[in-house]
Amino acid sequence: MIDQKSNQIKEESMDDLWNVWFTELHEGKSGLTFKVNRLVESLQSDFQRIDIIETEEYGKALVLYGSLMVAEGDTGAYNEMISHVPLLAHPDPKEVLVIGGGDGGCVTNVLKHPGVKRCTICEIDEKVIEVCRRHFPKLTSGLDDPRCRIKIGDGKKFIETTDETFDLIILDLSDPIGPAAELFQKSFHQSVFDRLNPDGIMVAQSESPLFNPETVKAMYGNLRDIFPIVEMYSCLMPIYPSSFWSFAFCSNKYHPLKDFQADRYAQTDLSDCNYYNDEIHKGSFALPQYVRELLK
């Protein structure tokens, strides 16, 4: 800037020049854009590029191959809904397996339930856990719980070779590109089914019904061939494309609404949940008409 009187160049703050934005596009047509205060850390693991950025809107955030995964201030909707909904549809979930979910948010929510004896997490990319521990201490706190068992490795291999069985298996996967692609296939879902106890539940994140309708349609078709009960529920997740995210509740026996465990809900300390509650548990299964028609 020029001082009008003296005609001298005034010193500007370097901060005023920083105007960096992270934009995640949907097929080049629309997107979410976030002002970035700071590029905190970038690295390349054996599996993917990992970035930590600090956004002005939602604080520090994890980015995997260019997709926002989780942020400090993202309302918690995704991690709370993927864990508490199935846990409170099962009368006594003791053994839980999380595949993916290296940011720790799912495990941390699972272990809020004192009845859970063990939560195993099988994450392929050790670096994701390591980076998230460093930057998201609250989100990853469950990873230090003595009931948490961490396995670093391919979820598919683990499911196909273990002889353990589980009350609940949660597929907390990134999008069906990159390391998670195979874990969206029917054969994998069948392997998961085989590792469930007879009254077990599987929940999988199932993408955006608005932006990924073909994936959603195919996935639910496959799941219905395997599980007697398949119900979609959704949440509003402001950092994900379209902000509209869905989950597949798949079960042998328990229904997510009819078997809602009201007593255990009342006894469990979920006071630090920011999104989940008993009303949203039920309301999240109500689907817009265009989603109902997609799933027909």
Place this chain on the structure above:
Amino acid sequence: MIDQKSNQIKEESMDDLWNVWFTELHEGKSGLTFKVNRLVESLQSDFQRIDIIETEEYGKALVLYGSLMVAEGDTGAYNEMISHVPLLAHPDPKEVLVIGGGDGGCVTNVLKHPGVKRCTICEIDEKVIEVCRRHFPKLTSGLDDPRCRIKIGDGKKFIETTDETFDLIILDLSDPIGPAAELFQKSFHQSVFDRLNPDGIMVAQSESPLFNPETVKAMYGNLRDIFPIVEMYSCLMPIYPSSFWSFAFCSNKYHPLKDFQADRYAQTDLSDCNYYNDEIHKGSFALPQYVRELLK
């Protein structure tokens, strides 16, 4: 581009140079961005700047003073939810008043109910109606229904001077800046209350609970001083900031869930609804924990 062999400059298509984006920011921190195929029309009315753009993601869209209001392919959530929820909580709504809503979407949905004898729309900006009629024939079709009465003028003045009363008054307003600011005040809501029949319902769009928490909190506090029944419901609206939009259901007598008119729902032809259905009617009143706490 340079042809590598001949070293000649190759002609490029002009289309390849068109890379125009419309971005709507929330307090300079985050935003939604849309690829724009075409700037269709821009004008200045007595009240505001009006633009029609053609987006790649959602087709033609109406922009008022830089905010996206409605788009051809926006899923219809906002207009369907602001109209069908109150209409199906009232046993026999005959006289309906819409304040604002110049895009016609609300009126068109209201008039899907054959029991409605008259739907009056009071829009301050004639230009909005004129432009929308030209570009959104389906959305504005209700404006040509013989049961529709169009009043061009200030909604506040209309409410304060009319001696008519209504079964349902819908405040389909733009954000509380510009022409709509006064219509978010308590004194205006009291005037609306006074124009309702004793068993009447008012519904108002009530902004984003995620991005406008202070506005939401103040508005619901005021509404509770006036109406015996005040309930928030929400929808996922992908073209609005945060994609999370709320509505205030305010009533003297009828409760939006207990008085849901299941029989009339079954008899009414809502087959071209893309978002609304009986499940979402109920589910939309389930609120995330952070919204519940905001409204406490």
